[in-house]
Amino acid sequence: xxxxxxxxxxxxxxxxxxxxxxxxxxxxxxxxxxxxxxxxxxxxxxxxxxxxxxxxxxxxxxxxxxxxxxxxxxxxxxxxxxxxxxxxxxxxxxxxxxxxxxxxxxxxxxxxxxxxxxxxxxxxxxxxxxxxxxxxxxxxxxxxxxxxxxxxxxxxxxxxxxxx
Numbered sequence: 001x002x003x004x005x006x007x008x009x010x011x012x013x014x015x016x017x018x019x020x021x022x023x024x025x026x027x028x029x030x031x032x033x034x035x036x037x038x039x040x041x042x043x044x045x046x047x048x049x050x051x052x053x054x055x056x057x058x059x060x061x062x063x064x065x066x067x068x069x070x071x072x073x074x075x076x077x078x079x080x081x082x083x084x085x086x087x088x089x090x091x092x093x094x095x096x097x098x099x100x101x102x103x104x105x106x107x108x109x110x111x112x113x114x115x116x117x118x119x120x121x122x123x124x125x126x127x128x129x130x131x132x133x134x135x136x137x138x139x140x141x142x143x144x145x146x147x148x149x150x151x152x153x154x155x156x157x158x159x160x161x162x163x164x
């Protein structure tokens with residue numbers, strides 16, 4: 001898809017549509033969501049959750065091995081941006097929870113669904129009550145889907161702000 005967009009769509013590189021990584025993330029997200037509406041979702045009962053967890057740990061370790069925290073000192077503004085972003089996250093979720101008069105557990109699960117997604121939202125939900133774990137899975141999955149699209153959109157906005 002990246003090669004096709006690069007060859008046939010003007011300005012594809014401006015929106016990273018010629019990047020294979022962008023297409024891997026988008027297609028994996030939407031394929032996973034699509035498969036969750038099919039009988040494939042029943043594979044969790046056959047032990048696929050353990051394999052999925054192992055793959056998730058491998059992915060997180062792979063990302064972690066590429067990080068160099070010593071370089072954060074070169075751009076302290078990025079740390080400040082992260083703090084501001086988390087503040088916005090808290091204010092938006094708190095405001096939404098107050099607006100709809102949601103219980104505290106929805107606020108906590110919704111927050112974790114946006115930040116940690118399906119990997120940790122069920123854990124937070126189960127801390128309130130074991131029967132709430134499926135709510136955590138649902139909110140985490142919605143967090144994955146919306147987060148993927150919003151992160152792409154935000155990246156494009158930041159790229160335009162940077163003038164690239």
